[in-house]
Every structure is written in structure tokens, then in C-alpha cells.
Amino acid sequence: MNFDKRNWIATGLSWGVVMFLIVSIAFPWFSGGEIAWQSLLFGLILWAAVGLACSYILKIAGGKKSNQPGTH
Numbered sequence: 001m002n003f004d005k006r007n008w009i010a011t012g013l014s015w016g017v018v019m020f021l022i023v024s025i026a027f028p029w030f031s032g033g034e035i036a037w038q039s040l041l042f043g044l045i046l047w048a049a050v051g052l053a054c055s056y057i058l059k060i061a062g063g064k065k066s067n068q069p070g071t072h
Helices: 007-031 037-063
Strands: none
Touching: 007 037
């Protein structure tokens, strides 16, 4: 995956939205639980931050060259 310029931001937010929908909405809905506004707001902030952090880490890790023989 190419993480040039701001592509890592879009990738991270996309991943965060998918995780937010699954964890904060789908799981409570299918288990018959209540979906509270506070948990939705917390989940939105949490998963956006986690998505951006993971995407940024992948960007940094993918940009480093390996010094081991046999790798390109």
C-alpha cells in the first residue's frame, strides 16, 4: 500500500469508520444491547484516533529500508 502525502490519513480514517460501525453499532444492535449517545461519541473519537495511529505507524514502518541481505 502506498502511503504517500495524505493517503495515510484517508486510509486510517476509513479503517476507523469501519471499526466504529462494527464495534459501536453492529455488536450492540445484534446482541440486543442499548446504543447510548455517549458511547457513540466515545467510540467515534477512539476509533478515529486508533485508525490514524495505526495508519501512521504503517506509513513510518513501510518507509524504512531494510539493511538485511536478500531484501529490497
